[in-house]
Amino acid sequence: MRDMMPHFDLYQPDSVAAALELTSRLDEQAWILAGGQDSFDWLKNRTRRTAAVVDLGAIDELKGVRESAGGGLEIGALTTLTDIEAHPLIREKFELLARAAGRVASPQIRNAGTLGGNLCQDTRCWYYRHGVDCYRAGGNICYADTPEGQNREHAILGASRCVAVSPSDTATALTALDASVVLRSRAGERIVPISEFLVGPAINIRAMTTLRPGEILTTVRVPAIWSGAMFYFEKVADRAAWDFALVSIAAAFRMDGKRVADARLVAGAVACVPWRLHAAERAVVGRERSEDSAERAASVAVDGARPLNYNHFKIPLTENLVRRAIRDAQGA
Amino acid sequence: MVYDPQNGLPASVGFYQAKPATYGDCPRAMRVTAVDKPDPSSPLGTKGIGEPLLGCAGSALLCAISDALGGHVFNRTPVVADMIINHVAGRPPTHGPLQTNCQ
Ligand SMILES: Cc1cc2nc3c(=O)[nH]c(=O)nc-3n(C[C@H](O)[C@H](O)[C@H](O)COP(=O)(O)OP(=O)(O)OC[C@H]3O[C@@H](n4cnc5c(N)ncnc54)[C@H](O)[C@@H]3O)c2cc1C
Ligand code: SF4
Numbered sequence: 001m002r003d004m005m006p007h008f009d010l011y012q013p014d015s016v017a018a019a020l021e022l023t024s025r026l027d028e029q030a031w032i033l034a035g036g037q038d039s040f041d042w043l044k045n046r047t048r049r050t051a052a053v054v055d056l057g058a059i060d061e062l063k064g065v066r067e068s069a070g071g072g073l074e075i076g077a078l079t080t081l082t083d084i085e086a087h088p089l090i091r092e093k094f095e096l097l098a099r100a101a102g103r104v105a106s107p108q109i110r111n112a113g114t115l116g117g118n119l120c121q122d123t124r125c126w127y128y129r130h131g132v133d134c135y136r137a138g139g140n141i142c143y144a145d146t147p148e149g150q151n152r153e154h155a156i157l158g159a160s161r162c163v164a165v166s167p168s169d170t171a172t173a174l175t176a177l178d179a180s181v182v183l184r185s186r187a188g189e190r191i192v193p194i195s196e197f198l199v200g201p202a203i204n205i206r207a208m209t210t211l212r213p214g215e216i217l218t219t220v221r222v223p224a225i226w227s228g229a230m231f232y233f234e235k236v237a238d239r240a241a242w243d244f245a246l247v248s249i250a251a252a253f254r255m256d257g258k259r260v261a262d263a264r265l266v267a268g269a270v271a272c273v274p275w276r277l278h279a280a281e282r283a284v285v286g287r288e289r290s291e292d293s294a295e296r297a298a299s300v301a302v303d304g305a306r307p308l309n310y311n312h313f314k315i316p317l318t319e320n321l322v323r324r325a326i327r328d329a330q331g332a
Numbered sequence: 333m334v335y336d337p338q339n340g341l342p343a344s345v346g347f348y349q350a351k352p353a354t355y356g357d358c359p360r361a362m363r364v365t366a367v368d369k370p371d372p373s374s375p376l377g378t379k380g381i382g383e384p385l386l387g388c389a390g391s392a393l394l395c396a397i398s399d400a401l402g403g404h405v406f407n408r409t410p411v412v413a414d415m416i417i418n419h420v421a422g423r424p425p426t427h428g429p430l431q432t433n434c435q
Contacts (some may be wrong), residue, residue, distance in 0.1 A: 126343045148338035240356030313414040318420030
């Protein structure tokens, strides 16, 4: 760790139009900066360099939460995690997101970190962060998936050469809420479901999102579908604060009387993307939420998991979190 | 502290990877009592503090874990939470008996 900010040209546009003008002019040279909680790590450690930084911090149109016509929410990408956690509309409709945002890192990091940055952040695989030439960095080896590899935090599902996991707590919640992201470039606007925005190594081993050079994530759209549903969020980490998930669960249940009409069970930090536990969802839909259905869902939750040397514990941990989500989810 | 022995790489660099306990991880109230017995082999009856206590803390923790799990499962240090989770779930241990490099 070198801890000294290297030289770069700093641009601070005050509108999305001006920012897009800059990113297209600077093309792949520009590093987009939001709260800096991931960016500064790369730049200060000098594992990455950039000639120019485009700081979105002064763009007010990218901040805040609005209700959309259909009863969902539109959340500006530059809204801080602290604001997400506290926002009355988010707490009323999608408490799952407020809870997940409140479990990110530490209060200081949540004050600076933004929702957009939290979704776009890169993996925390410690080998990769160390600056080794692994697959994800463009090389042709994975250091974590070796007999001596220290891979306790790595993936048990969906790996393909790279076994890194998604670090984002809000991504897990937003996947359960069927959210989508609005991506703008000079060429126009794309609206991408979060499940297609976040990608695993089989699709792109070098990047965790489908963000294109010159594009800016402007808005996160949360549709009304899960508004006011029963939610459960739990994150297991080594420390109560200031730590990434070992496994987390984000769950949403819509009830029809006593039975579950529809469900989302999404596990975080078990794969390179938030991982929907489809089999567990199917096991609980149409049934009451009980010890019995929780057990059924847990028993199929991580079928097909392929643990590495040191992360077997993630299997029982995920199963237990599925049990708890079904048993303990609560309404607004 | 974690080390990749094959590549000679340290994992625990920086505070977020070395993970010292934070305010949120400590018990709200801690009770401290002294074992009021002088050491007969030192001239003033004094005892060393600091280093000697690490062994005591380790054995106290191991005893507590054995008590909770109903048997001597781990006759070793360190014991990490992963080992306990694996054991309770009836899964085979992932750490070798004398392995000390544990995350
Ligand atoms: C010690 C520590 C512990 C942490 N623990 C957790 C945790 O437990 N859970 C968790 O979820 N996160 C955790 N984080 C990560 C932190 O929450 C994220 O790094 C932070 O939310 C990123 O947001 P930011 O606004 O600071 O983004 P930045 O660091 O500024 O940006 C992150 C990346 O996203 C890109 N980017 C940002 N905004 C946009 C945009 N609008 N459009 C296009 N690209 C964009 C940037 O180019 C950059 O590549 C932790 C971080 C630290 C340092
Ligand atoms: S898990 Fe992925 S990021 Fe980590 S060393 Fe392997 S290839 Fe690189």
